[in-house]
Amino acid sequence: MAPATWPVTSAVRRVKAGFARLLRVLLTLLSHYRRHPLQTMFLLTGLVTGVALWSAVQVINAHARASYAEADQVLGAQASHWVRARQGQGISVDDYVQLRRQGWRSVYPILEQRLTTAEQGVISLIATDLLVLPADAATGDSGLAEGGWLQLATPPFEVWLPETLAQQLGVESGERLQLSSGRELPPARLFSREQQGLRAFMDIGAALTVLDQSRLSYLVVAELTVEDEARLNADLAELNPDLALVANQQRLDLNELTQSLHTQLSAMSLLSFAVGLFIVFNAVRFALTSRRHTLTTLRELGVSQRLLLAAIALETLVMSLVGTAGGLALGYGLSLLLLPSVAATLQNLYGAVLDHNLLLQPQTLIQAWLLTLAGLLLALAWPLWRLARQSIQSQRDEPADWQQDARARRRLLGFSMILAVLAVLLYFRLNSIVMGFTVLALILFAGAGLLPWSVALVLQGIQRVLPASAWRLNWACGDGLAQLGTLRTALMALLLALTANFGVDSLVDSFRTSLSDWLQQRLAADLFVQSDTLDIDALLAEPGDWLVESHRRNGLTVRWQDRPTQIRGLNTETSDTRALPLAAESDRASDWFDGAPDVIFANEQARYLAGIELGDRVQLPVEGQTVSFEVVGFYHDYGNPTYQFYLPHERVEALWSTAGEQGLGLWLSDDADALARAEAALTRAGARPGDWTRRDDVLAISLRVFDRTFAMTAAINALTFTVAGIALLASLLAIHQQRLPSYAHWRSMGVSGPEWLLIVGLPLGIGLLVTWLLSIPLGTLLAGLLIYDLNVLSFGWTMPLIWRFEPALTLFWLTLAVAGFTFAISALQVRLRLPQALKHLGEDAA
Amino acid sequence: MRGSLPIVAWLSAVALVSPVLAESDSDAGSALDIMRASGEGYRTALPGQPIGFPQDHLAHPDYRIEWWYLTANLIDTEGQPYGVHWTLFRTALRPVDSVVGWWRSNQMWMAHSAVHTPTGHHYEERFARGGIGQAGVGLAEAGQFNAWLDDWQLLGTSDAPVPGHLSTTVNGLAIELDWQADQPWVLHGDNGFSQKSGQGQGSYYYSQPRLQITGELTIDGTAVPVSGEGWLDREWSSQPLARDQQGWDWFSLQFDDGTSLMAFHLRQKDAEPYVRGTWIDADGQSRSLNEGDLVIEPLEWGEVVVDPGEGTRKSLPLRWRIELPSQNARWTVRARQADSWLATLVPYWEGPVRVEGSSGGVGYLEMTGY
Secondary structure (H helix, E strand, O other): OHHHHHHHHHHHHHHHHHHHHHHHHHHHHHHHHHHOHHHHHHHHHHHHHHHHHHHHHHHHHHHHHHHHHHHHEEOOEEOOEEEEEOOOOOEEHHHHHHHHHOOOOOEEEEEEEEEEEOOOOEEEEEEEOOOOOOOOOOOOOOOOOOOOHHHHHOOOOOEEEOHHHHHHHOOOOOOEEEEOOOOEEEEEEEOOOOOOOOOEEEEHHHHHHHOOOOEEOEEEEOOOOHHHHHHHHHHHHHHOOOEEEEEOOHHHHHHHHHHHHHHHHHHHHHHHHHHHHHHHHHHHHHHHHHHHHHHHHHHHOOOOHHHHHHHHHHHHHHHHHHHHHHHHHHHHHHHHHHHHHHHHHHHHHHOOOOOOOOOOOHHHHHHHHHHHHHHHHHHHHHHHHHHHHOOHHHHHOOOOHHHHHHHHHHHHHHHHHHHHHHHHHHHOOOOOHHHHHHHHHHHHHHHHHHHHHHHHHHHHHHHHHOOOOOHHHHHHHHHHHHHHHHHHHHHHHHHHHHHHHHHHHHHHHHHHHHHHHHHHHHOOOOEEEOOOOOOHHHHHHOOOOOEEEEEEEEEEEEEEOOEEEEEEEEOOOOHHHHOOOEEEEOOOHHHHHOOOOOEEEEEHHHHHOOOOOOOOEEEEEEOOEEEEEEEEEEEOOOOOOOEEEEEEHHHHHHHOOOOEEEEEEEEEOOOOOHHHHHHHHHHHOOOOOOOEEEHHHHHHHHHHHHHHHHHHHHHHHHHHHHHHHHHHHHHHHHHHHHHHHHHHHHHHOOOOHHHHHHHHHHHHHHHHHHHHHHHHHHHHHHHHHHHHHHHHHHHOOOOOOOOOOHHHHHHHHHHHHHHHHHHHHHHHHHHHHHHHHHHHHHHHHO | OOOHHHHHHHHHHHHHHOHHHHHOOOHHHHHHHHHOOOOOOOOOOOOOOOOOOOHHHOOOOOOOEEEEEEEEEEEEOOOOEEEEEEEEEEEEOOOOOOOOOHHHOOEEEEEEEEEEEOOEEEEEEEEEEOOOOOEEEEEOOOOOEEEEEOOEEEEEOOOOOOOEEEEEEEOOEEEEEEEEOOOOOEEOOEOOEEEOOOOOOEEEEEEEEEEEEEEEEEEOOEEEEEEEEEEEEEEEEOOOOOOOEEEEEEEEEEEOOOOEEEEEEEEEOOOOOEEEEEEEOOOOOEEEEOOOOOEEEEEEEEEEEEEOOOOEEEEEEEEEEEEEHHHOEEEEEEEOOOOOEEOOOOOEEEEEEEEEEOOOEEEEEEEOOO
């Protein structure tokens, strides 16, 4: 026995001893963070904020995708098919009841409406009959017990609003929302059902009663077997040939349509992560400088290189875990804040419904940790490892900081040039969103690499032109150059944030201007009518000098290139069609206006996303066959995620018997009472209040939807800027902490407070100014890339870049405020600590 | 047994009104609290109002609750026993001055369809709102009595539900039954006013206790011809329960000698059960059974699965003693299948029973409030 246990025991002992040594080295390394809580705080702040922004977007993206996967459900019940009226006129209650009485129990009614509040807010309303909603297969719960059905379905009824929506609308529990039609919704209750999203929910009976409607929007059909599908088709044909059974392909469509948006969000979140990493770099540099002696001492004490490496690896692991945990916690909180605006975007653009319960998925946790670890390895492990490898002697002979810094600046400049060349090379091969964002990242980092060199150049230039008598300014510039190594990371982070802000601001600005101009042009009529009860023929037949012109559109949705595609029939004679602005047109464009049967206009989405060009022929499905058209023009169609084609009204009517009314535009005379008379005529012809909207209201509502959609972009921008602000504060605090002994020396040499401010503050001011100046061309480049390339690749929308100086100026003031604030804090710290430092100085001297 | 129906109907209305009650551990008990509430705003069931046909076969929307209730003990060609129960409940959700239609209707409908086969118990529950034609009771185009919810339908051949036809399903199992009867309708209690407590609460209640039924069940695509006897109940009220009543046990028994018995046993807090019934001779002559005429006692309790998924069980009286001392008659009533629990929005036990004693027979038992 004994001989056998010997080696085992000794091996165990060796492992134990090795582990104990490793632990001691690790504790020695980590003790640094205990002694320098501020550095620890900033290192963790960098990690946590970077991970937080990234993970917030990841959580939202994952959540959105999970919601698309539920697009085969409506309000918690299966929805494998829809029953829709072919011409979009809705479904009669009698037809619905008849289907139920024929035994189609998996069919349930939906009313969906966009309502405008008296204050021009837009809400989507969805209503169903909870009594017939198929029970949840798992729980047997049809939702009846949820929330109190009786209050919902009996007068005065209730409208259930998710809290976020209620907040947006400024509605409290129990309050009634006024609609632009003069109607009032029932008392609000802050409550939300499964898959309600940012929509208002009502009992269908209550909704039809309150909105004075008689028809259902569509019927949802839960699971159908193949035989059932055939049987239901037959029953529908017999019941009402206008009704069609349509497979629910929303799940696929949504995934495809929203892909670009999610890629964009991811890219923005990665930028935030990168800005966060700059803070980490910064903190690591200070940690490194402070620990240079510790590492050398450890080596001198005989700690092997391998053990030191293992300890560094462990430190990285610990940091990554702490950073990930904190980042995810903060990120989850952030995602809760960002979700409403992302949900609004997805609902406005794609009609996707997002639920409110956010889930933190295991893969997000793992991805966040891996990303943090990778970032840390870059920021923390590599420099430490390099340091650990250096021979003990060479560490003692470390060259002066400023020499090293000048070398680093040159290296960064070289690196930046390489990135710029790569960006240019890649730009000419640009054909995907991911590639576009890679170019964008290359440009941003090339710009960041250029910054320290530019700041040094400016400082040196100033030094050169200053007379020798301006010794204080000379000192300031010299000191600035000396501190640049410490400050440069924070400045680079700030540059990224400023560039992103300016670029995205310019994009949103350009988009808003283009959209507004486009809407002004396209919304030419005075009144827009969308009604399923209006008898248009009767309205137009009625003589009335209130009416100058009318435009009646028809259309339908077909599938083309495996995506939902709209076909719209326009009256070629009306003034708005005659003035239709085309983004591109061929020689045959005029044939379209003359009613040629084989030519078609397509929206830009079809051009850039489906890849058709002028002169190409498109094959559109026409009742079992296809008809071929030559594309002779492209028109802008902002905000529409689907492909769309324009044909003359009569052509659509002749080709598709299922085409339905798609709204009516009315131009009113200048008479003072024209509007009142138009409204009276509309009412006489069967339209109901709320069925028509005035031009100004449509404009205001569209722009409001736009602003809500882009609120998220602004939020992410603001957060990135905050992270950069934190980086700046961290740098300034660290610089001042390190330099306290120097400041004490200066003070003892008789440097006054204002002189100190000049020497320390002026180079910082110059650095910030150069950063801001550099962010303007870089931001413009970014905006150009986003507008001319990424937007086209993602959404198929083109627009001109509208450059304005105001956003840059706003950012200047903002930077000044952030810098002033952080500088004030750090200066205050110096003021508080200086007496102590002076005391130390005295002690040292003694 | 229809007596338990008021509970079911009431409970359903209550559960819809209050999510708290629906989630409560003791649904029935909590719901009974609400059942004791007055039927203020609705018409009150009072003695002395004559029942008339065919109009009283139709709905009485100004009363709070009402039901059309069919049970049947059937056998197939090999003598294997089957049980069918089908109920249509009507509930008024709030009192209204006049009946309103379309989506504004204050009426709600609920239906239960259940079947006992030799191998198991299956049931299904459906809801529909009134006013839009998805459910209701009225006269069909040809003037026949018609009670329906979706494609479930009880259709008379005339303006009365007897003779009639039931077409229903239970989770894909199809049931088609035809019936007729030789006996007249039986008015319970005081000419159709059936008192349910010493404090005067009651309902209008009449039955057809001897339906001769033939029909077909389609189980897993196989048609099973069946025949046997059924019982059809009609009842409506606005406030059937007194404050101290906890739940009830209801019997509809058809003896081999052609006589029948309806009996209910209302369990009361701090008091003896309120027991009443109706004796029906083979020729259809009926006699009300009042206090002292009738003895009903549980004999044996057994475990019943109430949630197959969770394996939850409840203890219920599955064997009963019923006595008519004046007739010197005594029977033992035994549940044919213990597992007859309906875990519906408002849960209860309902199933076929076998009768032994002074004469043999079959019937249905319903137990609520456990």
